[in-house]
Amino acid sequence: MKILHLLRTLTEAVAAALMALMFLTFVVQIVVRYTARIGGVADRFWLFDPSLYGWTLEFCLLLWVWLVFWGNAFVVRTHDHVTFDMLYLAVNPGLRRWFAIIAGVAICVGLLASLGPTWDKFHILRLKKTATLSSLFGDWIRMRDIYSVYALFLVAVGARYAYSVYHAFRYGVADPELDA
Numbered sequence: 001m002k003i004l005h006l007l008r009t010l011t012e013a014v015a016a017a018l019m020a021l022m023f024l025t026f027v028v029q030i031v032v033r034y035t036a037r038i039g040g041v042a043d044r045f046w047l048f049d050p051s052l053y054g055w056t057l058e059f060c061l062l063l064w065v066w067l068v069f070w071g072n073a074f075v076v077r078t079h080d081h082v083t084f085d086m087l088y089l090a091v092n093p094g095l096r097r098w099f100a101i102i103a104g105v106a107i108c109v110g111l112l113a114s115l116g117p118t119w120d121k122f123h124i125l126r127l128k129k130t131a132t133l134s135s136l137f138g139d140w141i142r143m144r145d146i147y148s149v150y151a152l153f154l155v156a157v158g159a160r161y162a163y164s165v166y167h168a169f170r171y172g173v174a175d176p177e178l179d180a
Contacts, residue, residue: 011074073156
């Protein structure tokens with residue numbers, strides 16, 4: 001259990017770092033945008049030239065994509081999601097168990113089945129370069145690298161639902177009355 005806690009803390013730290021980087025990049029955008037307009041600051045100091053910071057918008061978008069999929073794969077728990085569970089809560093625990101198993105299998109199979117077509121799309125994306133991030137990272141970064149977190153998301157969430165199916169088979173489902 002200590003290893004799981006350590007992994008959870010690590011994934012939360014990665015999400016926090018992504019958020020912090022996105023915030024700092026946003027602050028750079030604001031500072032450059034408004035200092036460049038003040039009495040020719042951009043003309044006197046090359047560091048404030050707005051044309052040097054075109055990468056910030058695309059970098060914020062890259063961080064946002066990574067934050068959304070990383071967070072949903074590793075940080076957000078199942079009970080944090082909004083659910084429409086009136087029918088689920090109205091049935092007895094035995095039927096609830098089968099609802100959990102059937103839903104878990106459907107989600108797991110759906111996510112893992114989409115991995116093949118996703119990988120095919122990544123094969124195409126390996127050729128496409130980003131518009132502005134090459135000025136920051138160099139010419140090696142491709143669109144595939146930006147969206148690769150989605151494949152990680154598919155595998156991680158698929159594995160979580162496979163584990164929830166195993167847990168429902170083996171131990172049943174938790175009583176929602178006790179969780180409240």
